[in-house]
Structures are given as C-alpha cells and as structure tokens.
Amino acid sequence: SIGYGISADGLTIIGYGYSTSTHEAFRWTSGTGMVGLGFLPCDTWTIGRAASGNGSIIVGDPQTIANKCVFIWDAQHGLRELLNVLINDYGLNLAGWQLGRATALSYDGNIIVGYGTNPSGQTEAWIANITPTPPLLSVRRDGNDVVLSWPTNASGFVLQSTTNLTPLVNWIDSTDTPTIVGTELTVTNAVSENSRFYRLNK
Secondary structure, three states, X not given: OEEEEEOOOOOOEEEEEEEOOEEEEEEEEOOOEEEEOOOOOOOOOOEEEEEOOOOOEEEEEOOOOOOOOOEEEEOOOEEEEHHHHHHHOOOOOOOOXXXXXXXXXXXXXXXXXXXEEOOOOOEEEEEEEOOOOOOOOEEEEEOOEEEEEEEOOOOOOEEEEEOOOXXXXXXXXXXXXXXXXXXXXXXXXXXXXXXXXXXXEO
C-alpha cells in the first residue's frame, strides 16, 4: 500500500493498496483500519489523492488518466464519478471537459482542484467550487405578527434569534416548530417592543 494524503487533523490517511492484483483506493483510521473504497464502472483502479480536513471527503482517480475516471467519496454516498456529481448535483456546466486528476480539496471539502482536458483539447488546471448557497431568510409583518420563512429544501438549518448584535452575540435556537406553507418553512412570532435579529444557522 502507498499513502498519498492525510487529513488536516492527522486522523485519516488515504492512498491505495493492492486488492485482487489491482490498485484500490483506501481510507485508514485507527478505529476502522484500512478500508477499501471500491471502484467505478469506468475503471478497475482507484487511488485516493486527497482528503478534507476531517477526512470525511476523499477525491482521487485511476493511476492512468486515459479513462478520465475521477472520483469523490463520502460515507453517505460512497464512491461516485466526480464529473457526474458536479453536473447533476451542483448544476455546473462542464460541456466538453474531461477530468483527468483530482489532486487536492479545501479543508471543508467544498473546493476541489485538479487538471484535465478542456473543450479545446488542451490540458488545463480546473477548480470546482461546490460551496452550498445559503438559503434566504424572509421577514415580513402580518398584523401583530412577524412571519419568518425560508425554503423547505434548506435542510439542516436552524432558526436562531438574538436581541443585539454586539460582540460575543448570544444566538438562541428557536423552540417553535416550523410550519410548511407551499415550498417554505415558516415561523410566526408576535411583534414585541424590543429589537430582535434572526438568522439561519447550520
């Protein structure tokens, strides 16, 4: 086996090992030991090249770039072809591109870099930013109430409030269960004489 990368926290090592006479990407932690990540239909070799800061996301590719079989891995989805993920999950326009290598990613795993073949047939470095767009929190007055709403597809966000924005702000989670109205989650609060600020936090 060969180690190609290590997470920023030092707890996850990635690379490849020999599995049935071929190269298979692995993820190693002290708790799990060396675990093979498998293969994609487009190739029978995989090499883990880089990991996110906590080792939860891994990118890599085959040993050769002939098949352009770059991958991304996480525990929820397993091994997936990165090109398809960028197009189908994040709506990026990659017409004419072939991804040859994924060589590094940011601490949070939202920025991936590598190189490949551009639409003009040239070898060129690429960078993919898959940072999620934060949902818009709407606030409106309805009689003696304040109605807060945000999209239902913004999973994992919690409504929080505070009475002031001075340093060391004390944000408090809302105890109100949001109501689904169409495509939005809504929370209704009575108008008060005091200032109150709201945010969505994840």
